Amino acid sequence: MNQRERLTKLLLKQSLIRLLKEKNISQISVKELCASAGINRSTFYLHYANAYDLLEHVEQEIIDNTNAYLEKIEANDNGITYILTFLDYIKKNDDLFTIMLLKSNENELFSKRLLNEVLMNIDTFLQLDVPENMKRFTYAYLVNGSLAIIQEWILENFIISSDELAQLIFSLADHSLLTFKSSET
Numbered sequence: 081m082n083q084r085e086r087l088t089k090l091l092l093k094q095s096l097i098r099l100l101k102e103k104n105i106s107q108i109s110v111k112e113l114c115a116s117a118g119i120n121r122s123t124f125y126l127h128y129a130n131a132y133d134l135l136e137h138v139e140q141e142i143i144d145n146t147n148a149y150l151e152k153i154e155a156n157d158n159g160i161t162y163i164l165t166f167l168d169y170i171k172k173n174d175d176l177f178t179i180m181l182l183k184s185n186e187n188e189l190f191s192k193r194l195l196n197e198v199l200m201n202i203d204t205f206l207q208l209d210v211p212e213n214m215k216r217f218t219y220a221y222l223v224n225g226s227l228a229i230i231q232e233w234i235l236e237n238f239i240i241s242s243d244e245l246a247q248l249i250f251s252l253a254d255h256s257l258l259t260f261k262s263s264e265t
Contacts, residue, residue, distance in 0.1 A: 085127070088117075088119060088123060088127065089127060089137075091117040091118065091119060092113060092117050092119070092124065092127070092128070092134055093134070093137075093138050093141075094117070095113050095114075095116035095117035096108070096113060096131070096134055096135060096138060097138070097175075097176065097179055098116060099112065099113065099116060100179045100180075100183060101179055101183060105131055105132060105135050108131045109131065110124055110125075110130060110131060113131060113134070138180075139180070139190045139193075139194075142176070142180060142190075142194065143193065143194055143197055146166070146169060146194065146197070146198065147197065147201070149165070149169050150162065150165055150166060150169070150198065150201060152165075153165055159250055159253075160246050160247065160250045162198075162201070163246040163249050163250055164242055164243060164246035166198050167230070167233075167242040167245055167246055168242050170230065170234070171238055171242055174234070174238070177234065178234055181194075181227075181230065181231055181234060182231055182234055182235065191227055191231075192223055192224070192227065195223045195226055195227050195230075196219060196223050199219055199222055199223055199226070200219070209257075210257065218256075218257070221256065222253050222256070225252065225253075225256075226249050226253070229245065229248065229249055229252075230245075230249075233245055
């Protein structure tokens with residue numbers, strides 16, 4: 081991809097994020113995106129089919145960037161460190177995550193996909209001892225619970241530290257997994 085393409089995509093991404101602050105994706109037209117980005121529609125259609133396609137690319141980029149950021153964690157670090165690093169990343173990119181996890185409410189799947197990706201990576205650190213037939217349900221519980229906590233944290237303008245929140249999420253998850261540990265003994 082050449083520099084002009086990168087600039088065009090960056091302008092469109094920034095335009096979409098700016099517009100998502102004010103309205104839902106279903107209310108954003110390609111014409112509006114292009115006017116906000118300062119490009120013409122034919123240039124838009126060289127890269128994306130519609131506003132939803134652009135949103136999908138932005139979401140995938142966020143997931144990829146989050147994974148790349150989290151890959152820097154040492155393999156010997158624990159789950160709390162992993163959660164803390166993720167929370168710090170959210171806080172560092174608070175405008176983007178506020179829009180994508182709170183305001184872009186038409187697409188709940190993105191936030192769950194992002195959290196699921198993070199939790200699946202944590203599983204490699206923690207080696208959760210959950211029966212295979214229960215893993216899917218356990219992760220659904222952990223993803224939805226963690227997402228609600230993180231959304232509340234963002235809504236409350238990061239009222240508690242990343243470290244405190246990481247401890248809370250980790251201890252709630254750990255406590256919920258005690259059922260499996262106690263049934264093994």
